[in-house]
Amino acid sequence: MAQHKSPAQGAPSAALNGRYAHVKGWGTANASIAMHNSELEKLVDTSHDWIVERTGISERRIANERESVVTLGVKAAQQALAKADMLPDEIELIIVATSTPYYYFPSTACLIQDKLGATNAGAFDIVAACTGFIYALGLASAQIKAGGVNTALIIGTETLSRIMDWQDRSTCILFGDGAGAFVLKVSDAPGGIQDVVMHSDGSGADLLYASTGIRETWDGDASEQRLYMNGREVFRFATRVMASATHEVVAKAGLTLDDIDVIVPHQANQRIIQAAAKTMKLPMERFFVNLDHYGNTSAASIPLAIGEAVEKGAIKAQDKIVLVGFGAGLTWGAALLEWDSIEEPPRSAVRELVRSAWYILARMRSFLSRVLRFLERVIFRPPGEVYGEKLDK
Numbered sequence: 001m002a003q004h005k006s007p008a009q010g011a012p013s014a015a016l017n018g019r020y021a022h023v024k025g026w027g028t029a030n031a032s033i034a035m036h037n038s039e040l041e042k043l044v045d046t047s048h049d050w051i052v053e054r055t056g057i058s059e060r061r062i063a064n065e066r067e068s069v070v071t072l073g074v075k076a077a078q079q080a081l082a083k084a085d086m087l088p089d090e091i092e093l094i095i096v097a098t099s100t101p102y103y104y105f106p107s108t109a110c111l112i113q114d115k116l117g118a119t120n121a122g123a124f125d126i127v128a129a130c131t132g133f134i135y136a137l138g139l140a141s142a143q144i145k146a147g148g149v150n151t152a153l154i155i156g157t158e159t160l161s162r163i164m165d166w167q168d169r170s171t172c173i174l175f176g177d178g179a180g181a182f183v184l185k186v187s188d189a190p191g192g193i194q195d196v197v198m199h200s201d202g203s204g205a206d207l208l209y210a211s212t213g214i215r216e217t218w219d220g221d222a223s224e225q226r227l228y229m230n231g232r233e234v235f236r237f238a239t240r241v242m243a244s245a246t247h248e249v250v251a252k253a254g255l256t257l258d259d260i261d262v263i264v265p266h267q268a269n270q271r272i273i274q275a276a277a278k279t280m281k282l283p284m285e286r287f288f289v290n291l292d293h294y295g296n297t298s299a300a301s302i303p304l305a306i307g308e309a310v311e312k313g314a315i316k317a318q319d320k321i322v323l324v325g326f327g328a329g330l331t332w333g334a335a336l337l338e339w340d341s342i343e344e345p346p347r348s349a350v351r352e353l354v355r356s357a358w359y360i361l362a363r364m365r366s367f368l369s370r371v372l373r374f375l376e377r378v379i380f381r382p383p384g385e386v387y388g389e390k391l392d393k
């Protein structure tokens with residue numbers, strides 16, 4: 001398989017022209033409904049004991065009817081901006097990693113950009129399934145290091161509950177909803193995101209997929225949107241690549257596993273993490289695990305875990321951290337970063353106030369933009385008028 005042979009990607013470590021990409025803010029958003037395993041016992045032929053023994057999961061969070069990938073993503077982003085003490089218009093790039101976008105298009109990133117009032121940002125989504133946050137981190141940090149942008153907001157946000165087959169006990173017990181975000185900013189101080197490796201192997205696409213609901217032909221029936229997974233094969237793949245991607249990113253940074261303080265893995269299954277720890281000959285204490293109360297939140301799982309790890313003091317200033325993920329695609333990857341500080345930067349009360357007002361104004365701005373677009377259409381372009389110049393025949 002490709003993952004055993006692939007050399008380390010790109011140039012080693014290095015910031016270009018003394019430009020480093022640092023994590024300046026982070027945020028999380030939990031979906032409102034806590035669904036314990038006992039609830040699932042009522043839906044499918046399963047038991048709390050089976051789920052805990054095979055996965056480590058006791059509970060997952062499910063979005064209520066007012067929540068979506070957009071509202072969860074916005075909440076996580078607002079927290080991250082507050083921690084970084086930045087205003088939304090300082091953000092130049094928004095990347096959203098999600099497998100459950102609000103629409104096929106426009107991107108969820110654009111919907112979040114509008115709600116934040118991040119008027120100076122380019123915004124787009126990426127689909128790399130559960131590896132999405134690592135990919136987003138790779139893209140955003142490369143943009144910052146190369147001088148393309150000075151700031152970026154990356155968000156992993158998911159409502160997997162909405163594509164779940166709640167009759168399929170092999171999948172519905174695993175997944176949950178939530179969001180997490182990072183604000184990245186350029187700095188000339190060494191540190192921050194040191195290296196990222198990204199891999200894919202589309203020959204394994206059939207092992208884990210969700211159909212789009214797009215018709216097979218123009219006049220065909222819309223196929224039902226549903227998640228399908230070959231759990232055993234994904235399990236085998238995951239235990240292999242968690243170790244290989246971690247080794248690869250550590251070697252690329254010129255370090256060894258001994259230099260790593262904390263590994264934050266994709267939170268899919270406790271047994272996968274244990275198997276990866278065994279392969280890497282590392283004690284489980286080096287891994288941060290919180291899947292017992294969130295389940296697998298796909299692209300949101302790593303930033304959700306980071307948020308909790310920082311809160312609990314499991315990640316400390318200057319810690320060297322490896323984030324490692326795997327998922328549908330197949331995709332897998334890892335990132336190595338040095339955590340700047342667990343101290344929140346001193347926040348200005350005035351900016352706090354401005355930020356709160358900003359989100360209200362962002363709604364008004366969005367509404368007014370729609371009204372203006374409407375008025376422009378009605379007043380300046382009466383019905384029947386040809387838009388633009390006619391072509392000369």
Ligand code: UT7
Binds near residue numbers: 054055229235269328
């Ligand atoms: O982000 C990536 C997403 N995906 C993953 O990470 C998934 C990776 N895979 C896994 O986590 C595991 O394969 C599962 C948790 C999905 C399944 O665990 P397993 O130990 O691999 O179980 P299995 O598929 O080998 O099934 C063992 C038995 C089967 O019964 P039989 O055929 O032995 O009679 C299943 O039908 O367990 C049965 N089973 C269940 N029993 C009770 C499957 N799901 C359940 C269930 N409750 N929810």
